[in-house]
Amino acid sequence: MTNPTAAMLVIGDEILSGRTRDANMHFLAGELVRHGIDLNEVRIVSDDRDAIVTAVRALSEAFDHVFTSGGIGPTHDDITADSIAAAFGAPIDVRDDARALLEAHYARTGMELNAARLRMARIPDGAALIDNPVSTAPGFTLGNVHVMAGVPAVFQAMLASVLPTLTGGSPLLSQSLRVFRAEGDMAAQLAALADRYADLSIGCYPFHKDGVFGANVVVRGADGGRIDAAMSDLARDLGL
Amino acid sequence: MTNPTAAMLVIGDEILSGRTRDANMHFLAGELVRHGIDLNEVRIVSDDRDAIVTAVRALSEAFDHVFTSGGIGPTHDDITADSIAAAFGAPIDVRDDARALLEAHYARTGMELNAARLRMARIPDGAALIDNPVSTAPGFTLGNVHVMAGVPAVFQAMLASVLPTLTGGSPLLSQSLRVFRAEGDMAAQLAALADRYADLSIGCYPFHKDGVFGANVVVRGADGGRIDAAMSDLARDLGL
Numbered sequence: 001m002t003n004p005t006a007a008m009l010v011i012g013d014e015i016l017s018g019r020t021r022d023a024n025m026h027f028l029a030g031e032l033v034r035h036g037i038d039l040n041e042v043r044i045v046s047d048d049r050d051a052i053v054t055a056v057r058a059l060s061e062a063f064d065h066v067f068t069s070g071g072i073g074p075t076h077d078d079i080t081a082d083s084i085a086a087a088f089g090a091p092i093d094v095r096d097d098a099r100a101l102l103e104a105h106y107a108r109t110g111m112e113l114n115a116a117r118l119r120m121a122r123i124p125d126g127a128a129l130i131d132n133p134v135s136t137a138p139g140f141t142l143g144n145v146h147v148m149a150g151v152p153a154v155f156q157a158m159l160a161s162v163l164p165t166l167t168g169g170s171p172l173l174s175q176s177l178r179v180f181r182a183e184g185d186m187a188a189q190l191a192a193l194a195d196r197y198a199d200l201s202i203g204c205y206p207f208h209k210d211g212v213f214g215a216n217v218v219v220r221g222a223d224g225g226r227i228d229a230a231m232s233d234l235a236r237d238l239g240l
Numbered sequence: 241m242t243n244p245t246a247a248m249l250v251i252g253d254e255i256l257s258g259r260t261r262d263a264n265m266h267f268l269a270g271e272l273v274r275h276g277i278d279l280n281e282v283r284i285v286s287d288d289r290d291a292i293v294t295a296v297r298a299l300s301e302a303f304d305h306v307f308t309s310g311g312i313g314p315t316h317d318d319i320t321a322d323s324i325a326a327a328f329g330a331p332i333d334v335r336d337d338a339r340a341l342l343e344a345h346y347a348r349t350g351m352e353l354n355a356a357r358l359r360m361a362r363i364p365d366g367a368a369l370i371d372n373p374v375s376t377a378p379g380f381t382l383g384n385v386h387v388m389a390g391v392p393a394v395f396q397a398m399l400a401s402v403l404p405t406l407t408g409g410s411p412l413l414s415q416s417l418r419v420f421r422a423e424g425d426m427a428a429q430l431a432a433l434a435d436r437y438a439d440l441s442i443g444c445y446p447f448h449k450d451g452v453f454g455a456n457v458v459v460r461g462a463d464g465g466r467i468d469a470a471m472s473d474l475a476r477d478l479g480l
Contacts, residue, residue, distance in 0.1 A: 014445050016279045017412065018269030019458060021261075025284075029258030039256045041291070042284040044265075047443070051281070074424040075444040076431035116427030135448065151446055172257065184314040187356030191316035203287070204315040205254050206391055208375065218259060 003038045003169030003222075007059040010044040011052060011070040011080050012150060024069045024155045031159060036169035037065065047071060052083035060087070060145055065166065067159070070150030072139065074116040081140070084147055085124035095123040098138055105136035131161040170222035175231050179238065180214040182206075189237040190217065197230045199223070243278045243409030243462075247299040250284040251292060251310040251320050252390060263392045264309040271399060276409035276462075277305065287311060292323035300327070300385055305406065307399070310390030312379065314356040321380070324387055325364035335363040338378055345376035371401040410462035415471050419478065420454040422446075429477040430457065437470045439463070 008028055014020045025042055032039045040063060045051040052071075059066045071080030085092035098121035106113040120137040123129065130139035130146065132154060139148040139158045148158040179186065183206045194202045200221040207214055219230045248268055254260045265282055272279045280303060285291040292311075299306045311320030325332035338361035346353040360377040363369065370379035370386065372394060379388040379398045388398040419426065423446045434442045440461040447454055459470045 013441060013443050013460075014458065015265075016269060016282065017414070017460060018266060018273050018279075019414070019416075020445070021266050025255075026258060026261050029256060033258050039258075040286060042256065042282075044282040046280060073444070073446055075427045076434050077443050111422065111424070114424060114428070116431075117424040119427075120424075151448070153448070174257070174259070176259075182351065184351070184354060184357035184360075187315045187359075188354070191356075194316050201253060203253050203317050204313070205260070206313055208391070208393070218254065218257075220253075220257060 003036050003172075004064040004167065005040050005062075006032055006037050006065040006067065007041040007043070007063045008039065009052075009055050009059060009066060009068045010042065010150075011047060011068060012044065013046045013077075015044055016046055022069075023152045024150065027152070027156060028067055028069075028159065031163060033172045035163055035166070036171045037166065038169075038172070047077050047079060049079055049083045049086065052080065053087040056084055056087040056145060060143060064144060066145045067162075068145065068147050069155050072120065072137070072147060072149055074120055074137075078119070080147060081122050081124065084142055084145060088124065088142055088145075090124040090126055090142060092122055092124045094118055094121045098123045098129060101129075101136055101138060130158045133157050133161075172220055173222065173224050173227055174218055174220040175227050176216050176218040177231065177234060177240075178214060178216050179240070180212060181238070182213045183215045186215070186217075186238055189234075193230060193234055193237065196233070197221075197226065200226060200230055202230070243276050243412075244304040244407065245280050245302075246272055246277045246305040246307065247281040247283070247303045248279065249292070249295050249299060249306060249308040250282065250390075251287060251308060252284065253286045253317075255284055256286055262309075264390070264395045267392070267396060268307055268309075268399065271403060273412045275403055275406070276411045277406065278409075278412070287317050287319060289319055289323045289326065292320065293327040296324055296327040296385060300383060304384060306385045307402075308385065308387050309395050312360065312377070312387060312389055314360055314377075318359065320387060321362050321364065324382055324385060328364065328382060328385075330364040330366055330382060332362055332364045334358055334361045338363045338369060341369075341376055341378060370398045373397050373401075412460055413462065413464050413467055414458055414460040415467050416456050416458040417471065417474060417480075418454060418456050419480070420452060421478070422453045423455045426455070426457075426478055429474075433470060433474055433477065436473070437461075437466065440466060440470055442470070 127140035127142040203218045367380035367382040443458045
């Protein structure tokens with residue numbers, strides 16, 4: 001049985017312009033590993049309707065799930081919801097269920113539910129709301145696309161709402177070995193190991209820091225016993 | 241005059257599996273901003289030949305430049321060079337100029353230029369080598385695709401070799417204002433500002449931390465005078 005596949009779409013000029021580092025990708029990757037969903041691709045596009053539409057369509061077709069982050073706030077540059085609707089040809093407007101959530105929230109906090117904030121209740125027809133326990137304004141799932149906020153605390157809370165609803169597979173297990181030896185001096189052994197353990201993924205990630213050469217060898221797969229065996233072979237083959 | 245456009249392709253299972261955070265994207269984004277090249281899209285794909293070929297072709301066609309990172313070392317999982325060659329239908333083999341660099345390097349360091357390391361001299365026909373002052377094994381430029389290492393120190397050194405050869409445009413300038421006010425309470429002013437300054441990009445990036453709501457408003461563009469004017473208007477419109 002193979003695991004479900006997934007892609008992430010990060011919507012954000014602020015990352016492409018080098019202003020901020022994305023924090024959600026790394027978090028999502030870790031959560032999906034634990035949930036047994038394989039993250040196969042990530043795309044980062046700017047706050048541009050055509051770019052979002054093109055990417056969402058391509059990823060939605062190619063993978064079982066698409067997780068998006070960013071662009072669902074109240075300001076003029078928040079165009080994700082409308083772009084997702086456009087990608088699927090779904091009508092979109094302020095929806096009663098989302099408006100009710102916002103009305104209750106702003107009544108509670110004493111802030112005004114003005115026209116800008118009401119934009120956060122724009123939800124495509126046919127979408128299911130994603131709960132936002134942090135700041136109320138909901139995300140949504142349309143088809144296989146899960147649309148979430150860019151603010152890390154909100155993204156994480158929304159993901160916690162969504163993940164339990166998705167069927168996962170086998171968690172991806174991994175073990176790693178830090179070897180203080182140049183990659184090129186163990187490449188033959190690693191290639192032979194990868195051949196013998198074709199069911200596992202064997203990666204070699206070099207580092208050189210302060211004049212010391214080395215590499216982290218990472219063995220990944222669904223079967224812990226096989227990983228144990230590969231790691232034993234690896235230590236033996238490298239004479240460790 | 242519009243700036244040249246660019247995309248980045250990060251090749252790396254280790255990022256998609258959540259093991260490491262990519263460091264090169266943020267660095268590249270900052271360098272491109274200074275050089276006047278607009279980074280429009282980033283994709284991260286796994287160490288998979290088909291995935292690399294598909295992404296390289298799409299990005300190479302859509303943008304003026306493509307910068308790749310990762311997968312050009314000596315181990316079995318380093319398949320970037322062959323995948324780039326396949327994407328362009330270019331023959332690839334150990335090339336004399338690259339082999340000569342490696343021979344000199346390994347003679348100097350007393351290490352063996354074995355079969356695994358010789359793979360790093362596999363360069364597609366027609367590609368120009370990218371100098372690697374850190375660890376010698378070169379990157380290469382094929383068409384509009386610049387193929388560089390994943391190790392950050394090497395990626396940065398290769399980028400320093402490549403960037404001066406590329407025609408840049410106007411550096412993207414930006415100013416930002418940290419406003420301790422909820423996004424929804426200034427969305428109308430920001431939308432009006434964005435309308436008045438259609439030549440600038442005006443982004444609003446909310447934060448809430450320790451119970452305090454606020455947002456960073458960032459104004460970007462090529463004309464510093466226009467940005468100054470927009471920032472003055474912004475402060476006035478928000479009553480700051």
